[in-house]
Structures are given as C-alpha cells and as structure tokens.
Amino acid sequence: MKTEFKPYYAVIFTSTQNKNLDGYSEMSEKMETLAKQQNGFLGMDSARNTVGITVSYWDTLEAIKNWKQQSDHLQAQLKGRQDWYSWYNVKICKVEREYDFKAT
Amino acid sequence: MKTEFKPYYAVIFTSTQNKNLDGYSEMSEKMETLAKQQNGFLGMDSARNTVGITVSYWDTLEAIKNWKQQSDHLQAQLKGRQDWYSWYNVKICKVEREYDFKAT
Numbered sequence: 001m002k003t004e005f006k007p008y009y010a011v012i013f014t015s016t017q018n019k020n021l022d023g024y025s026e027m028s029e030k031m032e033t034l035a036k037q038q039n040g041f042l043g044m045d046s047a048r049n050t051v052g053i054t055v056s057y058w059d060t061l062e063a064i065k066n067w068k069q070q071s072d073h074l075q076a077q078l079k080g081r082q083d084w085y086s087w088y089n090v091k092i093c094k095v096e097r098e099y100d101f102k103a104t
Numbered sequence: 105m106k107t108e109f110k111p112y113y114a115v116i117f118t119s120t121q122n123k124n125l126d127g128y129s130e131m132s133e134k135m136e137t138l139a140k141q142q143n144g145f146l147g148m149d150s151a152r153n154t155v156g157i158t159v160s161y162w163d164t165l166e167a168i169k170n171w172k173q174q175s176d177h178l179q180a181q182l183k184g185r186q187d188w189y190s191w192y193n194v195k196i197c198k199v200e201r202e203y204d205f206k207a208t
Contacts, residue, residue, distance in 0.1 A: 010116060010197055012159055014149050018207075045118050047151035053159060055116055086207045093114055093197035101185055101192045103122075 008042060008095050011064055013054045015088035024084050031076050038067045057095070064092060112146060112199050115168055117158040119192035128188050135180050142171045161199070168196060 035041055035056060040063025044056040058064045067073060139145055139160060144167025148160040162168045171177060184192070
C-alpha cells in the first residue's frame with residue numbers, strides 16, 4: 001500500500017560569495033541551529049562549489065515566512081547582503097512528489 | 105510595474121556517491137548537454153560536498169517526464185543505481201515565487 005503523499009515546501013537558496021567571508025561560517029552554523037528550532041522546519045541540505053545551493057524544507061508557507069522574519073535571521077540576511085554574497089536567488093516551491101533510491 | 109510570475113517546475117536531486125566513480129564525470133557532462141537540448145529545459149545548478157545537490161528547472165511537468173524517459177538518460181539512471189550512487193532522492197516541485205539579490 002502506498003501511503004498518501006502530503007505536500008510540503010522547499011526553499012531553494014542559490015548564491016555566489018565574495019572573497020572576504022569573515023564571520024560567515026559562524027553565522028551559517030548559528031542560522032542552521034536556529035532554523036532547526038523553528039516550528040515547521042523539516043530538514044535541509046547544503047553544498048557549495050562555484051555556486052552554493054541550500055535547500056530547506058518546511059511544512060507550510062507560514063513556517064517559511066516566520067523563519068524569514070525571525071530577528072536573528074533578519075540580521076544575518078542584512079549582513080549577507082552587505083558582506084558575503086555577490087548574488088543570491090530564493091525560490092519558494094511546493095514539493096508535489098518525490099522518490100528515493102537506496103543501494104542494497 | 106511588477107511583471108506577472110509564471111510558475112515553473114524544479115527537480116531537486118540530492119545524492120550520496122560511492123567511492124568508485126569510473127565514468128561518472130563523462131556521463132554527468134553528457135547528461136547536462138542532453139538535458140539542455142530537451143524541450144522545456146530552463147536551467148540547472150549543481151554543487152557537491154558530502155551530499156550532492158542538482159536542481160534543474162523545467163517549464164512543465166510534461167517536460168520533466170520526457171527527460172526522465174529520454175533513452176540515453178534512462179541508461180544513465182540505470183548505471184547510476186548500479187555503480188555510482190549509494191542513495192538519491194528526487195523531488196518534483198512547483199516554483200511558486202522567487203526573488204533575487206545582486207550586490208551593487
């Protein structure tokens with residue numbers, strides 16, 4: 001029996017960074033810790049080479065909005081625009097379907 | 105005036121790889137070239153550290169389905185499951201909203 005799929009939301013954050021990243025990794029860790037404490041947080045994945053991609057998952061659009069407006073996060077966003085990011089893009093997406101593969 | 109946002113689709117492919125990656129990078133390049141030739145392909149971003157994230161963008165669900173069933177891509181998927189990936193997850197998402205930042 002296939003269980004019913006309950007849609008949830010993904011925030012795809014793609015970015016390119018500046019050379020001077022003073023304070024970035026501490027802030028990044030802090031934001032990850034805080035995000036995990038938010039209501040509706042489901043998980044996140046990150047990787048960075050030329051471009052960085054962080055995808056976070058949330059149970060509702062409301063949860064995404066609350067995290068966007070969280071006060072420490074607002075400061076981090078400002079600092080990010082001032083110092084660390086040369087460019088970023090944020091996409092709010094509804095996850096409609098998914099499947100997995102696991103090697104045996 | 106704000107132009108109207110036209111929803112499109114994202115495929116979020118997250119994966120972890122095995123140690124032996126013989127033939128992987130050639131196949132990966134070939135698939136990127138072929139994906140770009142598919143109808144409805146809009147773009148893609150990739151990064152890999154512990155986990156790899158590739159997000160590709162498509163104008164319709166039909167375009168995603170066609171790419172999934174493209175014959176060279178089917179062979180690549182099989183090879184990926186047999187040899188290269190210990191795990192992967194595919195999420196089909198509708199992009200509902202987005203915004204950009206660019207440093208001046």
